Amino acid sequence: MPDTITLELFRYHPDRDERPRFQAYEVPFREDWVVLDALNYLKDRVDGSLTYRWSCRMGVCGSCGMMVNGYPKLTCAAFLRDYLPGPIRVEPLSGFPVERDMVVVLDDFMQKLSSVKPWIIRETAAETMASGEYRQTPAQLAAFKQYSMCINCMLCYAACPVYQHEEQFVGPAVLALAQRYNLDSRDQGNSQRYPVVWADDGIWDCTFVGECSAVCPKHVDPAGAIQQAKIQSTVGFMRSLLPFGNR
Amino acid sequence: MAEALQHDIVIVGGGGAGLRAVIAAAEAYPGLDIAMVSKVYPMRSHTVSAEGGAAGVIKPNDTLDEHAFDTISGADWLADQDAVELFVREAPRELVQLEHWGCPWSREPDGSVAVRPFGGMKNERTWFAADKTGFHMLHALFQTSLQHTQVKRYDEWFATRLLVEDGRCQGVVAIELRTGQLRAILGKAVIMCTGGGGRIFPFTTNAAIKTGDGLGMAYLAGVPLKDLEFVQYHPTGLPGTGILITEAARGEGGILVNNKGQRYLADYNLGTPLDVGDQRHPQLRSMELGPRDRLSQAFMHEQEKGNVFEGPYGTYVHLDVRHLGENKIDSKIPFVRELAKNYAGIDPVHQPIPVRPVVHYMMGGISTNISAETVLPGLYAAGECACVSINGANRLGSNSLTELLVFGAIAGRNAAEWARSHPGLNRAALERQADVEQQRIAHDLINKHGGTERIATIRTELQLAMESGAGIYRTQSSLQATADKVAELKQRYANITLDDHSLSFNTELTSALELEFMLHIAEALTHSALQRKESRGSHQRTDFPQRDDQHYLRHSLAHHTDAAPRIDYADVAITSWPPGERVYGRAEEPARTPPAAHSGS
Numbered sequence: 001m002p003d004t005i006t007l008e009l010f011r012y013h014p015d016r017d018e019r020p021r022f023q024a025y026e027v028p029f030r031e032d033w034v035v036l037d038a039l040n041y042l043k044d045r046v047d048g049s050l051t052y053r054w055s056c057r058m059g060v061c062g063s064c065g066m067m068v069n070g071y072p073k074l075t076c077a078a079f080l081r082d083y084l085p086g087p088i089r090v091e092p093l094s095g096f097p098v099e100r101d102m103v104v105v106l107d108d109f110m111q112k113l114s115s116v117k118p119w120i121i122r123e124t125a126a127e128t129m130a131s132g133e134y135r136q137t138p139a140q141l142a143a144f145k146q147y148s149m150c151i152n153c154m155l156c157y158a159a160c161p162v163y164q165h166e167e168q169f170v171g172p173a174v175l176a177l178a179q180r181y182n183l184d185s186r187d188q189g190n191s192q193r194y195p196v197v198w199a200d201d202g203i204w205d206c207t208f209v210g211e212c213s214a215v216c217p218k219h220v221d222p223a224g225a226i227q228q229a230k231i232q233s234t235v236g237f238m239r240s241l242l243p244f245g246n247r
Numbered sequence: 248m249a250e251a252l253q254h255d256i257v258i259v260g261g262g263g264a265g266l267r268a269v270i271a272a273a274e275a276y277p278g279l280d281i282a283m284v285s286k287v288y289p290m291r292s293h294t295v296s297a298e299g300g301a302a303g304v305i306k307p308n309d310t311l312d313e314h315a316f317d318t319i320s321g322a323d324w325l326a327d328q329d330a331v332e333l334f335v336r337e338a339p340r341e342l343v344q345l346e347h348w349g350c351p352w353s354r355e356p357d358g359s360v361a362v363r364p365f366g367g368m369k370n371e372r373t374w375f376a377a378d379k380t381g382f383h384m385l386h387a388l389f390q391t392s393l394q395h396t397q398v399k400r401y402d403e404w405f406a407t408r409l410l411v412e413d414g415r416c417q418g419v420v421a422i423e424l425r426t427g428q429l430r431a432i433l434g435k436a437v438i439m440c441t442g443g444g445g446r447i448f449p450f451t452t453n454a455a456i457k458t459g460d461g462l463g464m465a466y467l468a469g470v471p472l473k474d475l476e477f478v479q480y481h482p483t484g485l486p487g488t489g490i491l492i493t494e495a496a497r498g499e500g501g502i503l504v505n506n507k508g509q510r511y512l513a514d515y516n517l518g519t520p521l522d523v524g525d526q527r528h529p530q531l532r533s534m535e536l537g538p539r540d541r542l543s544q545a546f547m548h549e550q551e552k553g554n555v556f557e558g559p560y561g562t563y564v565h566l567d568v569r570h571l572g573e574n575k576i577d578s579k580i581p582f583v584r585e586l587a588k589n590y591a592g593i594d595p596v597h598q599p600i601p602v603r604p605v606v607h608y609m610m611g612g613i614s615t616n617i618s619a620e621t622v623l624p625g626l627y628a629a630g631e632c633a634c635v636s637i638n639g640a641n642r643l644g645s646n647s648l649t650e651l652l653v654f655g656a657i658a659g660r661n662a663a664e665w666a667r668s669h670p671g672l673n674r675a676a677l678e679r680q681a682d683v684e685q686q687r688i689a690h691d692l693i694n695k696h697g698g699t700e701r702i703a704t705i706r707t708e709l710q711l712a713m714e715s716g717a718g719i720y721r722t723q724s725s726l727q728a729t730a731d732k733v734a735e736l737k738q739r740y741a742n743i744t745l746d747d748h749s750l751s752f753n754t755e756l757t758s759a760l761e762l763e764f765m766l767h768i769a770e771a772l773t774h775s776a777l778q779r780k781e782s783r784g785s786h787q788r789t790d791f792p793q794r795d796d797q798h799y800l801r802h803s804l805a806h807h808t809d810a811a812p813r814i815d816y817a818d819v820a821i822t823s824w825p826p827g828e829r830v831y832g833r834a835e836e837p838a839r840t841p842p843a844a845h846s847g848s
């Protein structure tokens with residue numbers, strides 16, 4: 001095992017830099033260190049101006065996604081040992097405007113997240129709390145559970161070849177989230193989500209490359225969600241042509 | 248400075264409590280202008296890391312009285328019983344509300360919500376979404392909040408100070424991370440929902456953001472911090488990283504084993520182990536399902552006896568779930584398997600998990616009453632940053648997720664009422680205060696040159712001092728040494744240096760501001776612990792090993808002064824359950840003074 005490993009870090013400061021540059025740093029190599037540990041080591045001891053987001057360091061808050069050797073990863077789950085002998089190149093998530101160093105702008109993603117109305121919609125008036133929980137069998141739960149596991153880390157956007165060129169594309173995580181609610185037995189809001197999901201920038205933009213599902217750290221399978229939505233949309237369209245076909 | 252921003256209510260913190268408060272306020276008065284200020288995007292908040300579940304009585308074999316008694320005895324009688332009664336009464340409704348908002352609770356075959364046992368509970372009452380309960384609750388709350396378009400979110404704005412004028416809290420000063428601009432964000436009421444400060448310790452389950460900012464802000468504004476000496480060590484964290492392995496692993500039947508292969512909890516008055524194949528295992532309020540304080544203390548004794556394993560990151564014992572089998576592990580505790588594989592390099596289906604006690608939760612916090620009000624008019628607090636208190640000297644597992652719902656909602660509704668009846672804001676005076684704050688931050692931090700102390704150095708020394716002197720077992724001399732060290736570090740903080748003097752997304756600046764809050768709450772915690780000369784729940788003084796109800800059945804209140812904190816005390820509300828012995832692992836009947844002043848279910 002080597003004593004050290006080299007990190008090549010993307011550096012960009014909007015007030016100072018015309019264009020980004022790469023800066024190389026040597027960090028101690030430790031068998032159980034992840035890329036995030038190396039960044040924290042540098043921030044604490046070497047260069048306090050290094051800028052990146054992180055929080056939970058256990059793969060659930062979704063803050064620390066970056067490109068590691070060109071591949072979108074949660075840096076809290078990217079072990080140095082898997083990149084021997086180095087160097088390891090770390091960059092901000094691909095396809096997003098950069099605020100500074102590894103920090104990207106989330107505005108577009110956050111706006112898209114709201115656009116699919118990701119909450120339970122009831123056509124009928126909501127039941128009161130006194131009537132207790134909605135019944136939902138384990139099978140009904142299983143129908144959408146996978147799509148509820150998204151941590152909004154946006155690795156799938158960084159991996160999506162469509163989003164890299166068409167930023168209007170609603171994108172994998174948000175379309176999977178729409179599907180998560182559409183498939184929830186408690187929800188009655190499908191028709192309110194269709195205008196976004198079925199629009200040109202919605203599911204039909206997806207060319208089914210499947211990279212989103214390949215990079216997802218939580219196995220959400222957005223590509224599968226989009227495929228499923230495409231089939232439902234076709235069935236829905238056919239139904240709408242039939243008299244009384246639309247419920 | 249730029250003009251102040253103004254709203255009706257300002258909620259600081261975008262975790263579970265803050266989001267629940269936002270929704271409650273928005274539902275109470277849809278016309279209300281609500282601001283949510285959070286240093287991270289709401290879905291990054293630490294609620295996301297909660298795993299095991301949320302307690303609330305829903306099954307016919309359970310009662311509100313039993314939930315209350317479990318909570319109060321778990322708290323070593325330091326909880327306020329009126330608050331606990333309110334809490335257990337509201338809990339089921341709040342959890343059903345979350346269900347209606349889409350939280351994917353795990354289910355029984357008939358479609359009803361499933362519950363699992365947790366430590367210190369007489370009955371199974373923990374609602375769960377596999378072992379990512381906090382994650383699912385947080386995302387359900389955040390996504391539900393998005394439909395309330397009157398909510399203005401200030402995502403990635405770091406609040407630095409409370410604005411207090413005419414004896415009322417009227418807003419905060421906050422830095423927009425993206426631009427570095429500092430603005431006053433005014434509101435007729437402010438709700439603190441900023442979480443605890445576990446990061447003052449070196450080895451913690453807490454995320455990096457858990458630096459106690461809200462505690463610091465309230466404390467510096469003159470609001471006392473209650474019961475801060477009570478710090479919960481969770482018995483099962485992964486060595487090295489401190490990543491949490493949920494209590495649900497034991498709720499599902501996992502066992503703790505020392506290096507002799509013994510289920511050592513039997514030696515600590517926690518009951519008699521049943522074979523893992525026995526139908527009655529795991530037994531409630533017994534052995535591995537004892538309360539967290541007692542389990543973490545048992546580990547320390549095992550360490551003294553040499554009954555623990557030695558590893559590169561210190562000593563540990565084994566949490567063994569192998570007998571559950573792969574199917575149950577994958578369906579009930581899949582995240583445990585993922586975390587153990589990634590961060591301990593073992594597969595719990597085939598190997599025991601190395602675990603050791605780890606700082607997890609602060610029972611203490613900003614002192615509030617059961618209406619979520621602080622002593623500062625217009626300031627409310629809820630969630631881990633608040634101390635109502637329902638948790639007393641030791642919180643029961645799965646009460647905290649429910650607490651942030653119950654008291655987040657109460658805070659939201661009450662702050663909305665307050666805002667409607669207190670319209671006036673002293674805008675000019677508040678902007679002047681914000682100017683002073685801007686100058687302070689520019690002068691002391693951003694534009695400062697010539698300092699020599701690195702942030703990380705002071706932070707690391709603080710953390711080590713807390714662990715060595717204010718950990719699971721404490722003495723007068725260990726606490727005094729820590730208090731002296733913290734005082735020294737506060738001095739040295741004045742001499743810190745930043746590498747980064749720019750405005751845009753300056754996370755070194757926010758780290759410095761966090762460190763300042765951490766130093767203040769560490770000082771308050773240590774002095775509160777020095778003054779409490781008894782052992783109760785998570786506060787164990789080897790020089791005062793007994794509980795002393797005569798002198799210390801009282802809440803401590805730490806007040807900020809220019810010198811050391813001033814500690815005074817407030818009575819504990821006792822309604823129906825007089826202080827008694829905490830009994831685990833054997834039969835007991837909770838003593839209760841009739842007649843019942845409230846209804847069980």
